[in-house]
Structure formats: C-alpha cells, structure tokens
Amino acid sequence: MQNKYALVTGGGRGIGRAICVKLAEMGYGVLVNYKGNTQAAEQTAALVREKNVAAELMCFNVADREAVKQVLGGWMENNKEKKIEVLVNNAGIRNDALLPMMNDEQWDSVIDTSLQGMYNVTKLVITPMALNRYGRIINMVSLSGLKGMPGQVNYSAAKGGMIGATKALAQEVARRNITVNAIAPGFIKTDMTADLDEKELINMIPAKRFGNAEEVADLAGFLVSRNAGYITGQVISINGGLYS
Numbered sequence: 512m513q514n515k516y517a518l519v520t521g522g523g524r525g526i527g528r529a530i531c532v533k534l535a536e537m538g539y540g541v542l543v544n545y546k547g548n549t550q551a552a553e554q555t556a557a558l559v560r561e562k563n564v565a566a567e568l569m570c571f572n573v574a575d576r577e578a579v580k581q582v583l584g585g586w587m588e589n590n591k592e593k594k595i596e597v598l599v600n601n602a603g604i605r606n607d608a609l610l611p612m613m614n615d616e617q618w619d620s621v622i623d624t625s626l627q628g629m630y631n632v633t634k635l636v637i638t639p640m641a642l643n644r645y646g647r648i649i650n651m652v653s654l655s656g657l658k659g660m661p662g663q664v665n666y667s668a669a670k671g672g673m674i675g676a677t678k679a680l681a682q683e684v685a686r687r688n689i690t691v692n693a694i695a696p697g698f699i700k701t702d703m704t705a706d707l708d709e710k711e712l713i714n715m716i717p718a719k720r721f722g723n724a725e726e727v728a729d730l731a732g733f734l735v736s737r738n739a740g741y742i743t744g745q746v747i748s749i750n751g752g753l754y755s
C-alpha cells in the first residue's frame with residue numbers, strides 16, 4: 512500500500528501540476544490540493560496515476576484556516592498509516608495594482624493565499640513530519656519577493672514573508688532531517704502569466720524566453736531528493752538570468 516505522500520497546494524494547474532507529476536515519478540502518492548477548478552485537478556490526478564502511484568484530490572482554500580483543519584486535518588486523522596513526507600506550499604495568486612490604487616481585498620487576498628496559506632497548511636503537517644524525523648518542505652516564492660516589483664507591493668510582501676519564514680523554520684527543524692527551502696521563479700508560462708505581454712517581457716530576460724513549469728518541477732524534484740539533504744534555508748532562483 513502507498514504510504515508516503517506529498518501534498519502540493521495549488522496542484523491543479525501550472526507549476527503545481529508539474530510538481531505533482533514529478534513527485535509521482537519519484538514514487539510519492541500525491542495529495543492534489545486546489546481551490547475550485549475540479550476539472551483541472553482531476554486531470555492532474557490522472558497524470559499522477561499514470562505513474563502508478565496514488566492520487567487524491569483535496570479541495571480547500573489554503574487561506575481558510577478552518578477549511579484546512581477540516582479537510583487536511585480530517586484526512587490525516589483518517590489515514591494515520593500514511594505519512595506526508597513532502598509539502599509544497601505552491602498555492603498563490605497575483606492581483607496587481609500600484610499601492611495608491613490597491614484596494615483592501617487585493618492586499619488581503621494575496622497575503623492570505625501565499626503567506627497565511629503557508630502557515631495554515633505547514634502548521635498541520637510539521638509536527639507529524641518532525642515525529643517521523645524526515646521531511647521536505649518547499650515554499651514557492653518569486654523573484655518579486657526577492658527584489659520587489661512595482662505594482663506588486665502585496666505579492667512582493669507575501670513572497671518576502673514566505674522567504675523569512677522559510678529561513679526561520681529551516682533552523683527549527685534541521686535536526687529532525689527536515690529541509691525547508693524556497694524556489695523563486697521569474698516568469699514561467701502558466702495561466703498566472705497568460706495576461707502578460709511575453710514578447711515585450713522577454714527582452715529583459717537574458718535567456719530570451721519564459722521558463723516552463725516542468726523546469727521548476729525538476730528543481731523541486733532535486734530539492735525533494737535524498738541528495739539534497741544538506742541544502743536547507745535557501746532560496747533558489749529559476750529565472751533565466753533575470754535577477755538583478
């Protein structure tokens with residue numbers, strides 16, 4: 512029976528989906544969290560099952576603490592023999608505006624999804640992981656959280672907060688064989704970037720292209736692997752040389 516699981520928040524589409532498939536290739540059963548697009552999440556689950564491992568859909572809003580406790584906490588309670596060995600806090604949204612034009616909902620929803628969502632989910636998973644004395648946590652941040660991007664004060668704050676949390680938690684749990692790292696992508700081709708002017712933006716990317724979700728998933732796969740056991744508390748950029 513499958514008993515080693517990876518939980519990927521926002522696993523239904525984009526980068527999260529590619530990470531689900533990568534972790535399935537590595538032999539993990541995958542818990543595919545998503546917020547509302549069941550069809551997309553079912554497609555991810557089907558791709559995972561093609562790798563001959565288990566996939567379970569887990570619909571909850573990571574920003575809704577009670578929902579996380581009910582759905583994820585309920586699964587953990589009912590599946591005590593199954594261990595969540597890998598957590599990828601990937602769910603995130605952007606809702607850009609210059610600060611004077613930003614409304615409270617734009618600020619709250621972006622912070623609540625990335626930063627609060629990371630707290631809500633990690634809080635449930637971390638103790639069993641520590642008791643198991645093994646784990647891998649990856650927080651999906653952004654170049655925006657490292658250098659700040661105009662029009663994204665909310666998003667830069669959310670991702671910057673996650674970077675601080677990554678470094679602090681890494682130090683708390685290192686002795687338990689748990690690594691905590693962040694991945695900071697630049698521009699990756701997904702639904703999230705579909706509204707951007709790619710032709711214009713690639714001019715400023717040294718690699719002259721957007722990245723793809725599978726490239727981010729390959730990096731996540733390495734950080735999850737046993738070989739990456741001495742890498743913790745780091746932010747790894749994947750941005751085609753864009754960082755400046």
Ligand code: NAP
Binds near residue numbers: 574
């Ligand atoms: P995406 O294509 O828009 O997919 C987002 C996924 O997150 C979807 O599966 C969505 O669920 C889920 N989600 C959104 N809000 C959620 C919530 N409150 N609770 C649970 N699930 C939620 O995004 P992406 O481009 O793959 O981005 C993934 C992560 O990478 C995000 O954290 C993003 O900030 C980060 N990132 C992306 C880029 C980029 O260029 N794409 C660059 C830097 C960082 P539904 O399908 O149900 O809607």
